[in-house]
Amino acid sequence: MPPSSLEHKLIAALKSREDRLIRRRLSDPDADAGLVDFHTNDYLSLSTSPLLRTRFLSKLQDAPDVLGSGGSRLLVNGHAHTNLEDRLAKFFDSPTALLFNSGLDANVGFFSCIPQPGDVIVCDEYIHASVHDGIRASRVRDAQFSFDHNDLTSLGEMLLKLVNDRAGLRSGENSVFVAVESLYSMDGTIAPLTQIVEILETLFPKGNGYLIVDEAHATGVYGPQGKGLVSLLGLEKRVLARLHTFGKALAGSGAVILTSELIRDYLLNYARSLIYTTALSYPQVISVDCSFDLLENGTAKKLSSHLLKTSSHFVTTLRTLLLTHHIPSHLLSFPPHLAYPPPKNPTPTLTPTFAYLATPIVPVLTSQPRPLSAYLRKLGMNARPITWPTVPKGKDRIRVCLHASNTLEEVERLATAMVNWAEEQIRSQGNTALAKPVGNDLLVQPKL
Ligand SMILES: Cc1ncc(COP(=O)(O)O)c(C=O)c1O
Structure with missing residues (x-):
């Protein structure tokens, strides 16, 4: 049988992706065995922690309920789920906590139902896809705006324009919701949270800027204890909601929204991604509970200290190599926030000190992310290419994720291999590799 009209369209779409080198595929489960992990979100390496494994198996053994969850939270509300929510509300100093099956479900649930007609949502341009999905399903889908990534001037101007244009925002009748990530997943940049809160409180004195x-x-x-940046900055009472996910550094799955009693109640009534789905299974809840044991008892703190030290070492090593080897920036470069060492005395209002924190996510920009990733792979290192549409056009990269299990020697090896690859390109392409205009030595000072 010839392909149907539907099949024709699907095949053409996939082929188009193939032609543009952006077709997604699942990797072979055996292919990554033995490679040094520079790509998972398992930042604390808890997925391979014998301590967590033993604790999980022991708690599972003793738990009254261990299989499934029986249905939606609204149908079956297990003790394990409510106990974990109580624990998380207390741990994060939040009035309440509400579990979701994933961070995607949580963002979709929140943004699809909390903003009311007449309200406005303003997102950082790099906000996660799940927030966009939520807004698309909301009643304010036509009132979404974005501001330049981490740019306080852009945010301030956007909000000021909205206040001037919309009487409802001035009177307090309508609300504005600003959506940011504390640590951005593709760029490893940190949001200036305190300054954003201050802008909102100044421009919305009636309290309708969230x-x-x-x-x-x-x-x-x-x-403290891995509670996140809102907690680090003491902003718990000045944000409307926080999302923490369990699938990354906590080696679990699921997510929690920390928010007020009223918003939690509203989500329970209107968030379809919570209502119409089977709740997290008991083993998932137990595994998350065990990960929080490790946050509370200080184990995670030690792991994150090592992780951040390793990340700084990688950045410093590669930065030096890029400069001393005169690698052209189209082959390899850091984005502006990593290209230079942090200033000795940053001006907090212009470039918040937290902008310079070491992070587990280090993007290395390159016009050839796939060949570079393949080269590293042959040397036993797994660092993945990220291309459009996941990141903007022209911002292709290798996204290096660091982990508690990575050693200083491993990251030195990674940095050296990247530079060796770039030098091989220069040698094989002759002058064309060098001909591109901007080299790492010509980068302008960063705008953070
Ligand atoms: C910033 C951000 N928010 C939310 C999510 C979704 O979380 P989950 O993987 O738990 O669905 C992700 C994961 O990719 C993310 O990077």
């Missing part, structure tokens, strides 16, 4: 912070990548890594 901040929602996605802490997916900061969970377990930053703040």
